[in-house]
Amino acid sequence: MLAQNGIPTPEDLAGVLPPEERLARGPVAIAECFQNIPCDPCYHSCKQGAIKEFTDINQRPQVDFEKCNGCGSCMSRCPGLAIFVVDATYSDSEALVKIPYEFLPIPEAGETVTAINRAGREVGEARVIRVQNTRAQDRTAIVWLAVPKDLMMEVRHFKVKGVR
Amino acid sequence: MKHTEIAIVGGGPAGLAAALNAAKLGARVHLIDRNDYLGGQLIKQTHRFFGSKEQRASERGIDIARELANQVTASKNIQVMTEATALGYYEDGVLLVEQHKKIFAIKPERLIIATGGAEKTLLFPNNDLPGVYGAGAVQTLVNVFGVKPGKRVLMVGAGNIGVIVSYQLLQAGVEVAAIIEAAPRIGAYWVHASKVVRAGVPIYTRHTIQRAHGHREVTGATVVQLDENWQPVPGTEKEFDVDVICLSVGLTPLTELLWQAGCRMVFVPELGGNVPLRNEHLETSVPGIYVAGDVAGIEEASAAMMEGALAGLNAAASLGYTTESLGLDRRNILAQLEGLRSGPVGEKIRKGLAQALL
Numbered sequence: 001m002l003a004q005n006g007i008p009t010p011e012d013l014a015g016v017l018p019p020e021e022r023l024a025r026g027p028v029a030i031a032e033c034f035q036n037i038p039c040d041p042c043y044h045s046c047k048q049g050a051i052k053e054f055t056d057i058n059q060r061p062q063v064d065f066e067k068c069n070g071c072g073s074c075m076s077r078c079p080g081l082a083i084f085v086v087d088a089t090y091s092d093s094e095a096l097v098k099i100p101y102e103f104l105p106i107p108e109a110g111e112t113v114t115a116i117n118r119a120g121r122e123v124g125e126a127r128v129i130r131v132q133n134t135r136a137q138d139r140t141a142i143v144w145l146a147v148p149k150d151l152m153m154e155v156r157h158f159k160v161k162g163v164r
Numbered sequence: 165m166k167h168t169e170i171a172i173v174g175g176g177p178a179g180l181a182a183a184l185n186a187a188k189l190g191a192r193v194h195l196i197d198r199n200d201y202l203g204g205q206l207i208k209q210t211h212r213f214f215g216s217k218e219q220r221a222s223e224r225g226i227d228i229a230r231e232l233a234n235q236v237t238a239s240k241n242i243q244v245m246t247e248a249t250a251l252g253y254y255e256d257g258v259l260l261v262e263q264h265k266k267i268f269a270i271k272p273e274r275l276i277i278a279t280g281g282a283e284k285t286l287l288f289p290n291n292d293l294p295g296v297y298g299a300g301a302v303q304t305l306v307n308v309f310g311v312k313p314g315k316r317v318l319m320v321g322a323g324n325i326g327v328i329v330s331y332q333l334l335q336a337g338v339e340v341a342a343i344i345e346a347a348p349r350i351g352a353y354w355v356h357a358s359k360v361v362r363a364g365v366p367i368y369t370r371h372t373i374q375r376a377h378g379h380r381e382v383t384g385a386t387v388v389q390l391d392e393n394w395q396p397v398p399g400t401e402k403e404f405d406v407d408v409i410c411l412s413v414g415l416t417p418l419t420e421l422l423w424q425a426g427c428r429m430v431f432v433p434e435l436g437g438n439v440p441l442r443n444e445h446l447e448t449s450v451p452g453i454y455v456a457g458d459v460a461g462i463e464e465a466s467a468a469m470m471e472g473a474l475a476g477l478n479a480a481a482s483l484g485y486t487t488e489s490l491g492l493d494r495r496n497i498l499a500q501l502e503g504l505r506s507g508p509v510g511e512k513i514r515k516g517l518a519q520a521l522l
Contacts, residue, residue, distance in 0.1 A: 003349040004369045006357035035354045038504045039214040041222035057216050058507025077222045079212035080355025103335055103363075120364040138224070140212075157362040 002034055007119050017153065018065045018086075027070025027087035027096070031061040032156075033080060045077035072132070075100045076140035086152050095152035096129065101141045106131060107160050115147055116157035123154050168194040168243070170479050171259055171272035173250045173421060176204020177465045178457025179278035180232040181472030182479070186276075187241035189477065189485035194270060195242055196261055198249040202236060203229030204280060205300070206465060208307040210335075211328055214353065215466040218500055225465060226307075250279075253425045257452075274452050274479040277422055278472060281415035281436060281458035286320065289375040291409075295382025299329045299412035306336045314408035318385050319343040319365075320373050324464075326412030327352035327367075330360050333410075341404050344371040344387050346394065353509070374401065376409055385409055415462045422459070425450050434516030435461030443522045445478040446471060454479050461516055470501045 002008050018028050029050070031042065036058045043051045043061065050067035051074065061083075070085045075098065087096035107113055107128045115126040126145035133141040147155045170186050172179045175197030183195045201207060209225025220228055236242050248263035259270045283298040285291070297313055299321070305311045317338060319330045322345035330340045343360070348370050350357045357367060370390045377384040389400035416437040423429065427440045428449035439461050440448045447454050456475035457468035474497050481490060505513050 002354050002358070004367075006350060006354065006361035006367045008358065032358070033355055035509070036507045037214060037353050037355075037509050038216070038507055039221060040216050041212075044217050045222075056506065057503045058509075077212075078355075079214050079222055080353060081359050082355040116362060116364070118358065118362050120362050120366070138212075 008032060008034055013153070016063075018063075022065045023086065023088040026089050027085050027098075028065055029063050029068050029070060029072070029074060029083055029085050031063055031074075031078075031083045033060050033078075033082045036060060039079060041077040041079065042074040042083060045074045047071075047073060072098050072142055075142050076137040081140070084156060088149065088152060090146060093149060094146045095149045097126075097145045097147055097152055097155050099143050099145060099155075099157060101143045101158075102139065105160055105163065106133060106141050107143060107158075111160070113145070113158040113160055115145065115151060115155040116159060117154045118156050120157070122159075123151055124148065126155060126158055165258070166194070166268060166270045168192055168270060168272045169483055170194070170274045170276060170476075171196065171270055172276040172278060172476075173259070174204065174278035174280055174457070174459070175199070175202040175233075175236075175244070175246070176278060176280050176457060176468065177206050177228070177232070178280070178459075178468040178472035178475070179204070179276070180236055181469040182276045182278055182456055182476035183236050183242050184232065184239065185473045185476030186480040187239045187476075189480035189487060189490070191241065191480035191483055191485050193242045194245060194272065195236060196245045196248045196250055198247065200247045202233040202244065202246065206232075208303045209465065210307055210332060213466055214464070215504060216500065219466040219470065219504065221466070250421060253421050273483060274454065275425075276454045276456060276475050276479055277459055278455070278457045278468075278475070279418040279421065279459045281462050282418050283411070284414045284416055286373070286411050286413050288373050290378065290382075291376060293376050293378050293382045294380070295378065295407055296376060296409045296411065299325050299410050302408070302410050303329050303332060306332055306338070312336060312338050313410075314406075315339060316341050316406045317408040317410050318373070318387070318404050318406040319410045319412060321345060321412035321414070322347075322357065322367050322369065323351035323412060323414065324353060324356060326410075327356045327360055329410065329412060330365055331356070331363070334360065334363050334365070340365045341406050342387075343367045344373065345369045346372045346390055372396070373409065382407055382409055415458060417459045417462065419459060422448065422453070422455070425453055427453060428522075430520055432461065432516045432519045434512045435520060439520050441520055441522045446475040447478065449522060452482075461513065461520060463513055464504075467501060467504055467513075470497050470504070473497050474501075
C-alpha cells in the first residue's frame with residue numbers, strides 16, 4: 001500500500017486512469033497523485049485548461065481527459081514527477097509512455113533502455129523515441145518510450161543500459 | 165557599538181525573506197549568518213518545491229536561494245554579515261557577534277531570530293562509527309561539494325528529508341540499499357516516495373536500525389521490524405552491506421538565543437521540541453524579538469519564507485514604517501500560510517501552533 005511502501009495499488013490507479021475509449025483517441029495525461037498535499041503547479045502549467053482549478057491548494061489534480069491533448073507541459077512542472085502521458089495510438093503493437101526524468105546520463109533517441117514499473121522492477125525493454133529537455137523544463141527531461149501496449153500502464157521509469 | 169533598526173540572525177529562507185520585507189518598508193537591517201554564503205539549507209535543495217505559485221512552487225530551492233540572496237545583496241537598506249556568529253543576547257538588548265575573529269556588539273531596535281533547526285540523532289550501538297551521517301551532512305557533501313559520502317547507503321527515516329536526500333544520492337550515482345522508517349506510515353509526500361521506489365529503493369515502514377557494524381568504519385547494519393508497540397520482532401533481522409548510514413530522524417529548533425533573551429518557551433513535540441511562544445505578529449514574549457522559520461517550529465521552507473516575510477513586515481511596521489498596501493500584504497501572506505497548513509498533511513503543524521500562541 002502506498003502509505004507503507006510507496007507503491008500505488010490498482011485501486012489507487014483506477015481512480016486516476018482515463019477510460020479505454022479516451023486512450024484510444026491519442027495522448028493523454030495521467031496524474032498519479034494520490035495524496036492531498038499543498039501543491040498546485042500542474043493547474044497553472046496547463047494551457048488547455050484541462051486541470052481543474054484548485055479551490056483549495058490541498059486538492060488533488062483532476063484531469064479533464066476531453067480537454068487534455070497530452071502535450072506534457074504539466075509533467076516537468078510537477079514537483080513530485082507524478083504526471084505521465086500515455087499515447088495508446090502510437091502503433092498497432094506499441095504505446096508511447098512519456099516519463100519525467102532527472103538522472104544522468106539522459107538517453108538518446110533510438111537507444112534501448114530497461115523498462116521499470118512503479119515498484120522499481122524490470123518489466124521488459126523500451127525504445128527511446130524522443131527526449132525533450134528544453135530550458136523551460138528546467139532540468140526535468142521528458143523521455144518518450146515506446147513500449148509493448150500491454151505494458152503502457154506498467155512502465156513508469158527506466159534504466160539506461162550499462163548504468164547501475 | 166553598532167546601532168541598527170533590525171538585526172536578523174540567520175540567512176536562510178526565513179531570514180532572507182524577513183530582511184527583504186523589512187528593507188522594502190524602509191527599515192535598516194543587519195542580516196547575520198555564520199556561513200560564508202546566504203541561503204541556509206536552500207542552497208542544497210536541488211528538487212522542485214511544493215506549494216502554490218505565489219510561494220514559488222515548482223522552483224528549485226537552489227534557484228530561490230540565489231535569487232533571494234542577490235536581492236538582499238542589492239538592497240541598500242540591508243547590511244549583510246556572513247561568517248558571523250551570533251554569540252549571545254544580553255539584558256541591555258545587545259547582540260554579540262563574532263566575525264573574522266573580531267567581536268562586534270550590535271544594539272538593534274528589533275531582533276528577528278531565524279536560526280532554523282538542528283538535526284536529531286538516534287541511539288544505537290556503533291552510531292559513532294565513521295560512515296554514520298546526518299542527512300544534512302550527506303546533502304551538503306553531495307549537492308554543495310560534489311563529494312560522494314560512500315558507495316551504498318542505508319537511509320534511516322522516510323520523512324520528506326530522508327526520501328528527498330535518497331533521491332539526490334541516486335542522482336549523484338550513489339546506491340541506496342533501502343529506506344527504513346520506524347513509524348507505520350511513510351511521512352514524506354507519497355509522490356516523493358513513489359519516485360525513489362520506482363528508481364529501485366525499497367521503503368520498509370515499521371523497521372528500525374538495531375546496530376551498525378564495522379571496526380574502523382561502517383561496513384553494514386542490522387535492521388529489525390517493529391511490532392505495534394514499537395518493539396523489535398525477534399527473527400525479523402535483516403543485514404545490509406552498506407558503508408553509509410544516513411540518519412534523517414527529524415529536526416529540532418535552534419533556540420539558544422531565545423532562551424538567553426528570556427523568551428517564554430514551550431515544549432511542543434509537533435513542532436520539534438522547545439519553541440518560543442509567539443503572538444500572531446510572530447513577536448515573542450519579549451517585546452521587540454520576533455521569530456520566523458524552523459526556530460519557531462519545524463516546517464517547510466515555503467512556510468519559513470512566508471513567516472520571514474511576516475516577521476520582517478511586522479518588525480518594520482512596529483518601528484513606524486508603512487506602505488499603503490501593508491495591511492493587504494500581511495493578510496495575503498497569512499492567507500497563503502493558512503492554505504499551506506490547511507490540508508491533512510498540515511494537521512500536525514496546526515496542532516503544534518495552537519499550543520505555541522501567546
